[in-house]
Structure formats: C-alpha cells, structure tokens
Amino acid sequence: MKRRRRIGSRALTALVFLFLYAPILLLIVFSFNKGNSNIVWTGFSLDWYKSLFQNRLIMRSVYTTLLVSLLATAIATVAGTFAAIGFYSLRRRSRTVLSTVNSIPMMNADIVTGVAMCLFFVAFFTFWGDFSVWFNGVQSVVVLPERLTLGFGTLLIAHVTFNIPYVILSVGPKLRQMDKNLVDAAQDLGCTWMQAFWKVILPEIKPGIASGALTAFTMSVDDFIISYFTAGSSSSTLAMTIYGMTKKRVTPEINAVSTLLFVTVLALLVVVNLREARAERSDAERHPVSRKLTRLLDTPKGRLFRRGAGVVLAASFLIAVVLLTGATNAQPVVNVCSWGEYIDEDLITQFEEETGIIVNYQTAESNEALYSLLKSGAGDYDVVVPSDYMISQLIEEDMLAELDYGQIPNYALISERFKGLTYDPQERYTVPYAWGTVGIIYNETMVEEPITSWSALFDDRYAGNVLMFRNSRDAMATALSYLGHSLNTTDEAELREAFQLLKDAKNRGVYQSFVMDEIFQKLEGGNAAIGVYYAGDYLTMLENNEDLRFVIPEEGSNWFMDAMCVLKEAPHYEEALSWINFIASTEANLANMDYIWYASPNQEALEQYPAYYEELYGEELDQETYDIIAAPAETLDRCEAYLVLPLETRKLYNDLWTELGI
Amino acid sequence: MSKELIRLRDLCMAYDDELVLDHLNLYINDKEFLTLLGPSGCGKTTTLRIIGGFTTPGSGDVLFDGVRINDVPPYKRQINTVFQKYALFPHLNVFENVAFGLRMQRREDPADPKRKVKLPEEEIQSRVLEMLEAVSLKGFENRRTDALSGGQQQRVAIARALVNRPKVLLLDEPLGALDLKLRKDMQIELKRIQQQVGITFIYVTHDQEEALTMSDTIVVMDKGSIQQIGTPEDIYNEPKNAFVADFIGESNIIDGVMVRDKLVQMYGRQFPCLDGGFTENEPVDVVIRPEDIDIVPVEQGQLTGVVTNVTFKGMQYDIIVDFRGFKWLIQTTDHSPVGARIGIKIDPDGIHVMKKSRYSGLYGDYSSFSDEYDELDAAEPEEGGDET
Incomplete structure (x- = not known):
C-alpha cells in the first residue's frame, strides 16, 4: 500500500517534469531539424541557426x-x-x-x-x-x-x-x-x-x-x-x-x-x-585559489588593477551604447506594418542599401488588429498594407494620406485591371501590393470525392474534420457564397440565414475548430481533412504535405487585394513613397511573388513569373500552380471582393459572431 | 579634576512623541572615564550618538571645547566610536580596518599649504602596526575580521578608533557580546588603555558592575533624565533614590518614616542612622545593602525573621529572610539553615535614607538588577510582590 503510493507520487513528479520540459526539449530538438517541419525529423543540421543569423529582422531585434x-x-x-x-x-x-x-x-x-x-x-x-x-x-x-x-x-x-x-x-x-x-x-x-x-x-x-x-x-x-x-x-x-x-x-x-x-x-x-x-557558503570553506586571488587583489597594486578594469569596462560599455544608438539615429527611416511572412526580407536589405533608409518592419495579425492599433495611437507607422475593405474604412475615416504618384513612377507598371478598384476609385491613396483568392484546402486521402462546393464546409460526413475561419467576415463569406448571396450583402435576412447555417453546422459538431494561422499545422500534419484559407498559403502547405488540394468552389469565392497606403500623420512621408515605389517595381514583385506565393498586381511580374521560376529552380512552373497563385480572369469573375460594410451591418456581424460563441 | 571638554545643555529628543531625552544637562571633563549607566531605553545610547554626531538632538546644544557642534557631521568631529557589536568592515582585513580612518584623513601639503594630501603610506603602516601592538594583535594584520574571536574583534574596533588619535572615545556597550571571563579582562584592559592614551572615554553600559569597576564618574540615567552623577563610591554608598539604589548593586528598599535627624523608623522600630535634613515624620525610602546586615542571635536582633532560602555564592551566602511577609536579602559569610529564626542588626552607617521619589514603591521585596529586568518595561517591578 505504502509502496504503491510512493510509486504513484514518483510517477506524478515525473509527469509534472515531463509536462514542464518536454515542449522545450521538442523545440530544441527540432531547431536542429534539416527539413522545415516541426513533426517529421529529416536529419541534423545547423541550417536554421545559419539562416537565423542572416535574418536581418531577427538580428536587428536582437540588437x-x-x-x-x-x-x-x-x-x-x-x-x-x-x-x-x-x-x-x-x-x-x-x-x-x-x-x-x-x-x-x-x-x-x-x-x-x-x-x-x-x-x-x-x-x-x-x-x-x-x-x-x-x-x-x-x-x-x-x-x-x-x-x-x-x-x-x-x-x-x-x-x-x-x-x-x-x-x-x-x-x-x-x-x-x-x-x-x-x-x-x-x-x-x-x-x-x-x-x-x-x-x-x-x-x-x-x-x-x-x-x-x-x-x-x-x-x-x-x-x-x-x-x-x-x-x-x-x-x-x-x-x-x-x-x-x-x-x-x-x-x-x-x-x-x-x-x-x-x-x-x-x-x-x-x-x-x-x-x-x-x-x-561560509568564507572559511573558500577555495584556496580564490582566497589567494582575493588577497592578491587586496594589495595596493591589485586595487589599482581592479579599479582600472572597472573603469575600462564602464567606458567600453558607454562607448558601445553611444556607437550603437548613434548608428540607428543618424539615418532616415521608414516604419512599415504589414502581415507576417508577407515579404521577401532580402528586399528590405536591398532597399536599405540602395537608399540608405532604414526600414522598421513590423507585422499585425489581421486587418481588424491593425485598425485598432492605428486607432489607439500606439502605431506610429508610415506605410501599412491593409486589405481592400479596410482601406475603404480608413479612407472613410480620413486616416490615409494622398499619394504623390509623381514620386512613384513604378505605379505605371501596375496592371490596369487592379487600378481604380472600388476601395480607391480615383486612385488617390493606394498602390496594390498583392492579391489572392480564398478557397477550400482539403486532404485528398481523407475525403470521399474531390470537393467542388462550399457544401463540404457544412457536411456532416466530415464532422469533426473541418476547420473554419476564426474571423466573422471570412466565416460568414463561406456561408453567403454557398447560399448564393453577395459577400457584401446588407440584407439582415440573408445574413441571418447564413449565420444559421454556420451555427447549425457548429452545433452538429462539423467544425473541429475555428482557426487562423494554426491551419498550417493542422492541415500539414493531417489532423483535419478540410479547411478554408488563402491560395498562396495552400502552396506553402503543399510543400509539407503532398496530399493537399485546393479548390475555388463553383459557387464563387472572395478575392482580395492588399495595397500599400501612407498614413495621414506619417512622420516619414518621402521615405514612405520611396519604399512604395521600390516595392512596386517588377523585380520586387517577382521576388515577393516567389516568396509569398500571392499574386502580384504588376503586369510585367505576372507575365514574367513562370520564366523567373524556371530560371531560379531549373524546372518549369506548371500551369495549375500558376493558376492557383494568380487566378485566371474567368475564375476571378466568379469571385467577389469585400467592400466596407455600413456601420449597422458591421454591428450585426459583431452581434452574430458573439452569439456563435467562439 | 581637569578642565571641561564636552557640555550637553538642555538636550531634548523624542521619537514618535515618546520622550527619549528629557532636558538633559551634563558636562564631561578632559581625560575622564565617564560611564552612562541605565536600563535599555533610558536614553544613554541616544546621548552617546548625539555626542558622536550620528543623531541630531531635538533641542539643546552640544558644546565641544566651548564650541557648539550640533551641526558638525561625525567625520569632522575629533571623536571616535567603538560600536555595539564592533561594526568592523567585513570586506576588509584587520590591517585595513584599522587603517580605514587614516586612509580617509587629509592634511595640508607641507610644500603647498593650499593642497590637501593623503597621509604617507609609511606613516599609515607604522601607526597601524603600533596600534595593533598596543592592543596585542600583532601578527593578525592579514586576518579576516570574521575569523577572529569576540575579544580580538573588540580590540580591532578599539584600535580602529584610537589610531586616529581622537580627543574622545565613545564606547557603546562594547563588552556586551563577550563572555564573563573575557569581559572582566577587557574591563581592566580598557582602563589600562585609557590611562595609557590619556583621553576622555565615554562609556555606555547597562552593567552596573562594569560601571563601578572602570569609571571615574558614573551617570545613572532612566527615562531620559539623569538620576544621579557621582563617583562609583558615591553612587553605591549614597544612592539618591530608589531607582539608583536598585540599579546599582543589590538593595533592600523599605518604606520608613524619618522620626527626626539621625533616627528612622521601620516596621514600627526606630533605627539610628547618619542621615539628616528631613522634616519630622517625613515618609522616606530606606536602603540597606545586603552586606551591611549582620545576623545576630534572636534576642540581640533589632528585627527577627525566618530564613526562607539560602544560596551558596562562593564568597558568601545569599540568605533570604522573611520579616513579616517582606523578604530581605542578606549577604553573609555565616551559614543559617532554612527555617531558622534569626535576629539582624544594622549599623547606623549601613542605613541610607532617601527622599520619596517617582520610583518609590516600585521595588517590592529585595531587588537586584538582572538581565531579565532589562527586557521588561523599566516601570515594572522586578518581583511582583506586595509590600506589607
């Protein structure tokens, strides 16, 4: 009896330590993984440490x-x-x-x-x-x-x-x-x-x-x-x-x-x-060597030495601080806020080298998060890259500065298709950054037939295996699309109908969870069969799990445009324009398109990408992949962009979302 | 004695509305060994800290050689201190502890009177070594202070203070942490050092025996005021009030009435004494030292009582005798068994008559100062006995 209890308590202790340290241990082990998976061990390498030290974003923040x-x-x-x-x-x-x-x-x-x-x-x-x-x-x-x-x-x-x-x-x-x-x-x-x-x-x-x-x-x-x-x-x-x-x-x-x-x-x-x-420990037990050292340092000469060493240390610390702070303060800067993993960071280095302007690059989680950051006054950004509907809202609230397109010659390279869109019809505030579509990503081996319709997201056959968006606009859009309503509807009955669809499916246990970027881990790891996300991200997932497929459902979907804007109060307006012009160039667009796999709005870049890909990787880019990155016109025609919703409707979205209780 | 060195004029001091010093007046002569004696909380340490400059008095003046030094910081006073528990610098060895004050000193540059220079290293070396020798610590220069015994630390503290050649040395209960034997030795040692260096020592203690052994002058304090100032003999033999009598040595303090000059009445009996100057039939306190009482056969006794307790103390017996419910302490070389009925006799010079004071009636039965007493509030009687 007593013995058993002791074993029990030991097991408990072991369990506690396991829970405490296993995650950290796992993290350390996978930092030496050759591949870029956190689940599959493909061999030992120090590559990640190497790339870490080459990552200027990380190194600057370390500094x-x-x-x-x-x-x-x-x-x-x-x-x-x-x-x-x-x-x-x-x-x-x-x-x-x-x-x-x-x-x-x-x-x-x-x-x-x-x-x-x-x-x-x-x-x-x-x-x-x-x-x-x-x-x-x-x-x-x-x-x-x-x-x-x-x-x-x-x-x-x-x-x-x-x-x-x-x-x-x-x-x-x-x-x-x-x-x-x-x-x-x-x-x-x-x-x-x-x-x-x-x-x-x-x-x-x-x-x-x-x-x-x-x-x-x-x-x-x-x-x-x-x-x-x-x-x-x-x-x-x-x-x-x-x-x-x-x-x-x-x-x-x-x-x-x-x-x-x-x-x-x-x-x-x-x-x-x-x-x-x-x-x-008592001083008597001190190690003889350290005692000897203490005595040595207690002699007048030793004291002089100690004092000297202290002065040298303090001085070098001060000099280091002055040099380091001086180095950052003297140069012009531009503060950019974008999305995570949404730029080829070599571009930042390249821009800094060409112009001498330091780029402070930060990221926000979502359009809504960015909006509240700007509203709170905590964000002191020059350039932001919000999506279409959020741009409308920012313009509506007079938070954006008009751009001097004379300083952005590369604006001419933007495809006419992507100019003067509904969020900025007079082309006064924005330069497009990247665009893409939303679609269903599914695991071929876990579904009964290829998926073609939004109905899969409300289908009991996949109960417990479906991942839904964790933001109201995108989640409601899937239901609205399925029901054949406009994504920008303000009709309360239509919205309530879409909401009911989501709510019923949730109550029936269709959804495994509501996610944003966690979707990467879940789909790559085969932990869910079906999810809904952005096309560019699908290609990233595909690298880690070949069973995944992407489809823009037959009912149509959402396509979005993220565009660069300058904030009205931007402290570095000129630098911001330089940055925008640089990013709008064909070279930057090609690099970005290759890195993030979202489509470029730059006409030349769109056309040259397959050749660029072939030169870079030595193999042809298949048309299917290209069409996923940059949806062809006929696909885009089926898709609808978000518009900013009237306040009333936004409030309804909020209330419904709260009612859903996530 | 010699000339006056320090004068404290009308010092008052209060912490949180509690009066610690109550209009204290005192002068201290040059080369005097003066002891401030009293229970804890009597204000003796505060007085010492005011002289040292660590505490500023609430009101009143501190004069040094006739100059007011209230606002002079400690490091500018020609006074050094030996602290309670010594306050040696733990990160310095014995030599550096003693040399500390000398290293801080600056004196005029003989070449350029406007410049202040440090003492030359050779002078520091020789003065420290000389001082260490004076306190019998030669050869201990490189020891860490926490590797020394209590007595050795004590002597380092004294050396550290005296090496600066102060005019006054303040000692705050310096022997409190030592054992009895060492304490006795150090008492003699301290007195010897004082005579050797010939400066004023101001010594704070709650140990009456220490005070009696070493002092030229004793200042008995309680509740922030001076109860009595005098030589050890004066204080012991002619206590001014019940407090002093109780605090210095052991005493039997009895209520009495002064019938007339040189005749006092206790327990309804009249005893001849040497005191006078009271009004007729004035109530007084009578102090009788335990060693001034002779045990005699019952029929010859001025009073008779029953022995209730006998303790052998080596030199003498401590005998407790019950006189009608009031217990007396008698010290005698003669043994009397417990339960024996004895008579006592007191010579006139053994009877000390004092005016009634605020301390009257506080000390029931025989009383003696003890360490337990120290812990208690000074106002509380040591033995909770009722008087008869």
Whole structure:
C-alpha cells in the first residue's frame, strides 16, 4: 500500500517534469531539424541557426533587445539600489507600506502594466503636443518637437520601470543583513555619506546588486507583453519579432531563436543561483585559489588593477551604447506594418542599401488588429498594407494620406485591371501590393470525392474534420457564397440565414475548430481533412504535405487585394513613397511573388513569373500552380471582393459572431 | 579634576512623541572615564550618538571645547566610536580596518599649504602596526575580521578608533557580546588603555558592575533624565533614590518614616542612622545593602525573621529572610539553615535614607538588577510582590 503510493507520487513528479520540459526539449530538438517541419525529423543540421543569423529582422531585434536590456538594467540597478537604501533608512511602518507598494508592479499582470503605460505615454504625448505648440508659439529660442511617438525611448522607460522593483527586492535583504552601525562607523572614521556608500555599503550589498541586475536583465530580455505595448512601430524586441513570425506558423528558425533565448536565460539564472549559493557558503570553506586571488587583489597594486578594469569596462560599455544608438539615429527611416511572412526580407536589405533608409518592419495579425492599433495611437507607422475593405474604412475615416504618384513612377507598371478598384476609385491613396483568392484546402486521402462546393464546409460526413475561419467576415463569406448571396450583402435576412447555417453546422459538431494561422499545422500534419484559407498559403502547405488540394468552389469565392497606403500623420512621408515605389517595381514583385506565393498586381511580374521560376529552380512552373497563385480572369469573375460594410451591418456581424460563441 | 571638554545643555529628543531625552544637562571633563549607566531605553545610547554626531538632538546644544557642534557631521568631529557589536568592515582585513580612518584623513601639503594630501603610506603602516601592538594583535594584520574571536574583534574596533588619535572615545556597550571571563579582562584592559592614551572615554553600559569597576564618574540615567552623577563610591554608598539604589548593586528598599535627624523608623522600630535634613515624620525610602546586615542571635536582633532560602555564592551566602511577609536579602559569610529564626542588626552607617521619589514603591521585596529586568518595561517591578 505504502509502496504503491510512493510509486504513484514518483510517477506524478515525473509527469509534472515531463509536462514542464518536454515542449522545450521538442523545440530544441527540432531547431536542429534539416527539413522545415516541426513533426517529421529529416536529419541534423545547423541550417536554421545559419539562416537565423542572416535574418536581418531577427538580428536587428536582437540588437534592440540587448540595447534596451543593458541600458534598462544599468539604469534600474542604480535607481533601485538607491531606492532600496532609502527604504532601508525609513521607519519600519513606512518601509512595510513601501515594500508592498514596490511588489505590486511585480504581481500585477503584465498586460495591465503594458496597457497602462501605453495609455500614459499616449496621453502624455497629446499633452506635450499642445504644450510644445504653445511654447514654440510664444518664443523662438528653443524649438520643441511637436510630435512625440512611442519608440525606443518609451520602451526603455517601461523596462526601467518594471525592472526597478526586482533590484529593490534583491538589494533590500542585503541591506537588512548589514550591521546597522557600519555606515556610522565609516562616517565616524572620516567618511562623508557618499564615501561611506562607496567604501562600505557598496562592498556589502554588491552580491545583492549583482543578482538584482541579473534578474532585471533576464526580465528585460524575457519581456514581451509590456514591450509590445510600449515599443511603438520603430523598435521591436526579439520576443516581439518571434511573436510576429509565429503568426504564420512556427518555423524551425523560430525554434532556433527560441532555443538561443532559452539557453541565454537559463545561463543567467544559473549564474544568479550559483552566486547565491556561493554567498551562503561560509568564507572559511573558500577555495584556496580564490582566497589567494582575493588577497592578491587586496594589495595596493591589485586595487589599482581592479579599479582600472572597472573603469575600462564602464567606458567600453558607454562607448558601445553611444556607437550603437548613434548608428540607428543618424539615418532616415521608414516604419512599415504589414502581415507576417508577407515579404521577401532580402528586399528590405536591398532597399536599405540602395537608399540608405532604414526600414522598421513590423507585422499585425489581421486587418481588424491593425485598425485598432492605428486607432489607439500606439502605431506610429508610415506605410501599412491593409486589405481592400479596410482601406475603404480608413479612407472613410480620413486616416490615409494622398499619394504623390509623381514620386512613384513604378505605379505605371501596375496592371490596369487592379487600378481604380472600388476601395480607391480615383486612385488617390493606394498602390496594390498583392492579391489572392480564398478557397477550400482539403486532404485528398481523407475525403470521399474531390470537393467542388462550399457544401463540404457544412457536411456532416466530415464532422469533426473541418476547420473554419476564426474571423466573422471570412466565416460568414463561406456561408453567403454557398447560399448564393453577395459577400457584401446588407440584407439582415440573408445574413441571418447564413449565420444559421454556420451555427447549425457548429452545433452538429462539423467544425473541429475555428482557426487562423494554426491551419498550417493542422492541415500539414493531417489532423483535419478540410479547411478554408488563402491560395498562396495552400502552396506553402503543399510543400509539407503532398496530399493537399485546393479548390475555388463553383459557387464563387472572395478575392482580395492588399495595397500599400501612407498614413495621414506619417512622420516619414518621402521615405514612405520611396519604399512604395521600390516595392512596386517588377523585380520586387517577382521576388515577393516567389516568396509569398500571392499574386502580384504588376503586369510585367505576372507575365514574367513562370520564366523567373524556371530560371531560379531549373524546372518549369506548371500551369495549375500558376493558376492557383494568380487566378485566371474567368475564375476571378466568379469571385467577389469585400467592400466596407455600413456601420449597422458591421454591428450585426459583431452581434452574430458573439452569439456563435467562439 | 581637569578642565571641561564636552557640555550637553538642555538636550531634548523624542521619537514618535515618546520622550527619549528629557532636558538633559551634563558636562564631561578632559581625560575622564565617564560611564552612562541605565536600563535599555533610558536614553544613554541616544546621548552617546548625539555626542558622536550620528543623531541630531531635538533641542539643546552640544558644546565641544566651548564650541557648539550640533551641526558638525561625525567625520569632522575629533571623536571616535567603538560600536555595539564592533561594526568592523567585513570586506576588509584587520590591517585595513584599522587603517580605514587614516586612509580617509587629509592634511595640508607641507610644500603647498593650499593642497590637501593623503597621509604617507609609511606613516599609515607604522601607526597601524603600533596600534595593533598596543592592543596585542600583532601578527593578525592579514586576518579576516570574521575569523577572529569576540575579544580580538573588540580590540580591532578599539584600535580602529584610537589610531586616529581622537580627543574622545565613545564606547557603546562594547563588552556586551563577550563572555564573563573575557569581559572582566577587557574591563581592566580598557582602563589600562585609557590611562595609557590619556583621553576622555565615554562609556555606555547597562552593567552596573562594569560601571563601578572602570569609571571615574558614573551617570545613572532612566527615562531620559539623569538620576544621579557621582563617583562609583558615591553612587553605591549614597544612592539618591530608589531607582539608583536598585540599579546599582543589590538593595533592600523599605518604606520608613524619618522620626527626626539621625533616627528612622521601620516596621514600627526606630533605627539610628547618619542621615539628616528631613522634616519630622517625613515618609522616606530606606536602603540597606545586603552586606551591611549582620545576623545576630534572636534576642540581640533589632528585627527577627525566618530564613526562607539560602544560596551558596562562593564568597558568601545569599540568605533570604522573611520579616513579616517582606523578604530581605542578606549577604553573609555565616551559614543559617532554612527555617531558622534569626535576629539582624544594622549599623547606623549601613542605613541610607532617601527622599520619596517617582520610583518609590516600585521595588517590592529585595531587588537586584538582572538581565531579565532589562527586557521588561523599566516601570515594572522586578518581583511582583506586595509590600506589607
């Protein structure tokens, strides 16, 4: 009985550890996978690490992360140490109150801290704007910048803020352990308070400061949520970049960078713990060598050496920071917000080399997410790439700037078919980026006959095997198409009918789940038979699972156009136009089309792509694939683009979606 | 004695509305060994910290050589301190601990009077080594301070303070952490050092025996005020009130009435004494030291009582005698068995009459200062006995 219980508890412990570490282990193992699958092991390789170091987006965010972490750690350590000393010299009652106040930010949900800081910064910027306008009006000696935005500065302030409590928390106990009379003794022997701090307090609390700094650094490197809300559009930390990349799917490249991040943080934690363990061991047990070293360093010469080393370290740190920040600030920039995996990143490098303009490239999850980002004032972007209906909405709300097409000669290369579309009939705001269609992706081996109709998405035969869109517009579109209604209908009866179809199917258990980019994993892994998604993404999935097929149902479907726009308040208008012109070029369109497998709106690129493909891969591009990337005119004729819906209808969509309860 | 060095004028100090120093006035002479004695919370450490400059008094003045030094920071005072638990710098070895003050010192450059220079390293070396030798710690220079015994740490702390050649050395309960034997040795050692360097020592302790052994002058404090100032002999033999009598040595404190000069009445009996200057029939406190009581046969006794407890103390027996419900402590070399009925006799010079004070009636039965007492509130009687 007793024995059995012990086995049970051991098994439980093992299970706990398994759950804790198996996922990380899996991630580490697959970061060394040769292929790009996270499920099938195809052999050992370091390719993903290599491509990681060549990925400029990742490398730049590593740099941002290190810079912000180091600076935030340095500032927070100094501020936190002095704050801890201040706490320490207070009466016990006030100290208890302050300690509690101090620990609230650590306990507080990061998301609350992040949102609060974002709100605070935006509110401050508004106030600052008014103030500086007034100030610049009344005098002309000092000209204050009128527009402040989220960026590296706010990111740094946020990191310093959330790091300080950790420093205080780890310095505090060291101070309390210290003999209270030490400071008095130092002052008694001729020190001013500041001298006493350097000569007596500092050596005593050094271990606390060091572990506080290490904790702060770890927290900084680690942080995603607070950074996400305070970094704005021009800076992106490593965690934010990883998050952006996962929107599409988890590539082994992400495994590699996550592995490195994990190992770094682990190493720091080990250092912290070792330090603490060593501090606890009594000094008598110290290793003779380290004792000898200590004695050596205690000689006048040794002290000189130590001081010298400290000065050199501090100086090189400062120089590094100045150089690094200087390097980024001197150059012109353009802030771009697009979708994940939606550009061939070599284009960014190429553009930067040609023009000397630095590109801050960020991604949003969906049109709706982008919209709320812009509305909240947190996004300080120049160029955005929304879809057709969202462009209409942005124009309607006067959020876009008119483009000076004189500076975009490549606009002429855009196919006439894609100019003057309903979202921008007068061609004033947009330059098309890429277009595509929505269709059904299914696994040949898991269905009874080839699928040709939307009915498959409501068919009980595939119950539990169907993946539906997790956004209202796209999900409703499938039902509206099936029922033969317009995708842009505002008729409540039609909408309710479509909704009922979805709801019934959901209640009958047809849908395995409602997904966005998770669809990649599910279909590639053979975990679902049928899904609905974008044509370009189908081709990516096909690379990993040859059984998949794509069809634009006979009832017709949605086709979409994503176009580049410049925001009305864009701080870098000229640079934004350069970027748009560059991306509109035939070369860029070819590269992008090959990389993302969405169709180009550039007439030359559309025509040249098969040849480009053949030259690049040494094999012919089959017509079927080409037609999936760039649907032929007769297919497009069956498809309908989204238009912006009237507010009433948008509200109805919202209500119905809520009722569906996902 | 010699000239006055420090004067404390009307010092008041309060923490959180609690009065710690209550209009304290005191002067300290040069080269004097002065002890501030009292239970914890009496204000003795606060007084010391005010002299050292670590605490600013709420009101009143601190004069040093006639100059007001209230606002002079500690590092500019010619005063050094030996702290409770020594406060040695743990990251420095013995030598560097002692050298700390010298390394901080700056003096005028002989070549250029406007410039301040550090002391030359040779001078630091020789002064530190000399001082370590003076406190018998030669050869310990490179030891870590936490590898030393309590007594050695103590001597490092003294050396660290004295190496700066201060005019005054403050010592805050410096022997509190040592065991009894070491404490006795250090008492003698401290007195020797004081005589050797010839400077003023201001010593804070709650241990009356320490105070009696070392001091030239004892200042007995309680509740922020001075109860009595005097030589050890004065304090012991002529306590001013019940508090001092109780705190210094062991005493039997009895309610009495001064019949007239040189005659006091206790338990309805009249005892000749040497005190005078009271009004007739004034209620007084009478202090009788345990060693001033002689045990005599019952018929010769001024009072008779029953022995309730006998403790052998080596030099003498501590005998507790019950006189009509009130217990007296008697120290004598003669043994009396428990239960024996004995008589006692007190010589006139063994009877000390004191005016009634705020402390009257607080000390029931025989009383002696003890460490347990230290923990209790100073106002609480040590033994909860009722008086008869």
